[in-house]
Amino acid sequence: MDYKSLYKDEDFGEILFNQLLKDYTTWGIGGPSDVLVKVKSKEQLQNLLQFNHKNNIPTTVIGRGSNLLVTDKGIRGCVLLLADNYDFISVDGNKLTAYAGCKLNSAALFAIENFLTGMEEISGIPGSVGGAVAMNAGAYGKEIKDLCLSVNAFDYFGNEYNFTNDQMNFSYRHSKIFDDNLIVSSATFNLTYDENNEAKAKYEDYTNRRASKQPLDKKSAGSTFKRPEGSYASKLIDECGLRGYAVGDCAVSQKHCGFIINKGNATSEEMLKFIDHVANIVYEKTGFKLEREVKLIGEK
Ligand SMILES: Cc1cc2nc3c(=O)[nH]c(=O)nc-3n(C[C@H](O)[C@H](O)[C@H](O)COP(=O)(O)OP(=O)(O)OC[C@H]3O[C@@H](n4cnc5c(N)ncnc54)[C@H](O)[C@@H]3O)c2cc1C
Structure with missing residues (x-):
């Protein structure tokens, strides 16, 4: 074409x-x-x-x-x-509305500037508001579903919808967005007045915790696998002796075993093979099946 x-x-x-x-x-x-x-x-x-x-x-x-x-x-x-290109953000009382492209971090900082608290835990997730809503992203005990009041979305025909939190069918790293093939245009979050002026310190604490535990200077997609019931992917990978394990440019991070990193010019095919290889070793040694959290898209 x-x-x-x-x-x-x-x-x-x-x-x-x-x-x-x-x-x-x-x-x-x-x-x-x-x-x-x-x-x-x-x-x-x-x-x-x-x-x-x-x-x-x-x-x-x-x-x-x-x-x-x-x-x-x-x-x-x-x-x-x-x-x-699509990251407008506004506050109305204790409600913050962000367009889908807005960084979660920018939304959290904007909330703090407006004396609102609630987004500090998820502020370090390096995704957009749209991606985070679709994935029901979460960190440090808080997920999008705990904050989200409503979502404005489109289907692929261009029809527009508004959903309440209840209608979003949020579950672990999943939402209605994937079930019904929708596009998030914006989301509104229900926040709380930061009466005791604690949000900034909380934000800094979570930022430091993340930097000390995660390889933020390396190319990754965060936790490669979902958390399996009854354990943690990073713990299982570590117990299998795979910390730092590498094939070509694909490697298990030294700093956080749940992160698989691209050390240079790994291809998608190499990365996919490496992910399967790690999951197979974990399955053989521990019996836990690791499921990919990262979304694979594109022509096969
Ligand atoms: C260093 C690092 C740390 C991370 N830490 C965390 C963490 O603590 N917790 C966590 O949950 N995740 C974490 N992640 C993963 C990631 O940041 C989240 O899943 C995030 O929500 C993805 O947002 P995104 O905009 O990057 O989405 P993308 O990666 O661009 O897309 C992810 C999926 O969402 C869909 N999508 C994106 N935007 C929209 C939209 N507007 N409407 C509909 N669908 C859309 C895409 O089609 C795709 O299927 C981390 C990643 C990295 C690299």
């Missing part, structure tokens, strides 16, 4: 062709997209979805790429990027 001429007269924000998706993921892995669009308004988002649907172009949404393994062949059709 001649994407350049197809999109040439459209006003969808920024339209880019043949972008390497490794530049859009924290693992630094992933082949090219045919088209990548950075919409800048809700209207552009809706128009793009309707246009792609009308032209039979598949749309794949990505946020800040911090939970993604993109295949080496990349993504066919249109990648809809919701990151810095």
